[in-house]
Amino acid sequence: xxxxxxxxxxxxxxxxxxxxxxxxxxxxxxxxxxxxxxxxxxxxxxxxxxxxxxxxxxxxxxxxxxxxxxxxxxxxxxxxxxxxxxxxxxxxxxxxxxxxxxxxxxxxxxxxxxxxxxxxxxxxxxxxxxxxxxxxxxxxxxxxxxxxxxxxxxxxxxxxxxxxxxxxxxxxxxxxxxxxxxxxxxxxxxxxxxxxxxxxxxxxxxxxxxxxxxxxxxxxxxxxxxxxxxxxxxxxxxxxxxxxxxxxxxxxxxxxxxxxxxxxxxxxxxxxxxxxxxxxxxxxxxxxxxxxxxxxxxxxxxxxxxxxxxxxxxxxxxxxxxxxxxxxxxxxxxxxxxxxxxxxxxxxxxxxxxxxxxxxxxxxxxxxxxxxxxxxxxxxxxxxxxxxxxxxxxxxxxxxxxxxxxxxxxxxxxxxxxxxxxxxxxxxxxxxxxxxxxxxxxxxxxxxxxxxxxxxxxxxxx
Numbered sequence: 214x215x216x217x218x219x220x221x222x223x224x225x226x227x228x229x230x231x232x233x234x235x236x237x238x239x240x241x242x243x244x245x246x247x248x249x250x251x252x253x254x255x256x257x258x259x260x261x262x263x264x265x266x267x268x269x270x271x272x273x274x275x276x277x278x279x280x281x282x283x284x285x286x287x288x289x290x291x292x293x294x295x296x297x298x299x300x301x302x303x304x305x306x307x308x309x310x311x312x313x314x315x316x317x318x319x320x321x322x323x324x325x326x327x328x329x330x331x332x333x334x335x336x337x338x339x340x341x342x343x344x345x346x347x348x349x350x351x352x353x354x355x356x357x358x359x360x361x362x363x364x365x366x367x368x369x370x371x372x373x374x375x376x377x378x379x380x381x382x383x384x385x386x387x388x389x390x391x392x393x394x395x396x397x398x399x400x401x402x403x404x405x406x407x408x409x410x411x412x413x414x415x416x417x418x419x420x421x422x423x424x425x426x427x428x429x430x431x432x433x434x435x436x437x438x439x440x441x442x443x444x445x446x447x448x449x450x451x452x453x454x455x456x457x458x459x460x461x462x463x464x465x466x467x468x469x470x471x472x473x474x475x476x477x478x479x480x481x482x483x484x485x486x487x488x489x490x491x492x493x494x495x496x497x498x499x500x501x502x503x504x505x506x507x508x509x510x511x512x513x514x515x516x517x518x519x520x521x522x523x524x525x526x527x528x529x530x531x532x533x534x535x536x537x538x539x540x541x542x543x544x545x546x547x548x549x550x551x552x553x554x555x556x557x558x559x560x561x562x563x564x565x566x567x568x569x570x571x572x573x574x575x576x577x578x579x580x581x582x583x584x585x586x587x588x589x590x591x592x593x594x595x596x597x598x599x600x601x602x603x604x605x606x607x608x609x610x611x612x613x614x615x616x617x618x619x620x621x622x623x624x625x626x627x628x629x630x631x632x633x634x635x636x637x638x639x640x641x642x643x644x645x646x647x648x649x650x651x652x653x654x655x656x657x658x659x660x661x662x663x664x665x666x667x668x669x670x671x672x673x674x675x
Contacts, residue, residue, distance in 0.1 A: 586600035
């Protein structure tokens, strides 16, 4: 039966993507066309005003909540929201409109009626993508339009690291996909990327000591020295002191962290250089913040974790996880964390002054509809942010593209005649949140998708 479903689905894919509408003017992938003002290296970043040590207790309660929530899982109105893409015109990577049969086959494979039949804890055994549909098919807007096409795959949801806690709801009809919830979203993940665990195993895992991977792309090895995987920054792995080794020849200096983890190759003891990792939560200090930033700067933008890249809210979530600061997945929900200040109605100068006086470097989020930024302090006497951003809207309807993680001021683009003042970041910022990390408030929409209106506005360029 599984093979039959797969064959039918493959046939639909081949047959259903045939119509190409009009001449295509594809947007180049992430061109750097906007002057970034500052040298894009971590040394340009200010240091935190003081070393911040966060307990991580509140983080763990959020991160592992799905394993220990006694309430039965229920399908909400937005649980399967990603299956509703059939309502609009969407395109494949070649600029062809998807046939309705494609959407129907995806919905059938989703096996919605099986929702909640399993309801067991699970964990990722490799870096994996969360999708809004049980399919690898990209769902693009009209690629002839600015701010559409790559890297805005609207079926992309998030990217998760090895060792991420999940709640398994059920499998797709063909068995290739698992419908899961993590601490931020519902989504579809490849079945071979997860391992079901017992409640007892979940309890042991959640009460482990942990390390965090600071340097994005750090190599993690097994006992033989073979590479197991490349770790994403913010990856939290169980740690035990028995695996400590002194590889540098100096007694008493920890050079390698080690512990037991589940991988796609089964249970393994892992080893990672202490240059790339810290005991979790890592102190939020100059050295650690710059290690994380240096590994992220210049990385291309990817909506919803597209191609294992990051969008604005995934960057802030992964960055701050290192330091025990938990964030939900989307920008709107992130803006509800911590002590929230409305900046609506302020002039640009008033906003800059308020942010400079009240913002706490590396613990402050600046929000506008569809976008969130990490305030890093003052650069050249002006508030600066670290963020993963697509670009700014120009007066002719085009985009001045950044398309990467960058350090910028809030007035970037003000020197360009083709960018109106009301399209500048500082003009569009509506709220600021200062995080404590210990008991930050969160709105009830932490598992909800971005507001479609805000999503569309941001995808079209700020």
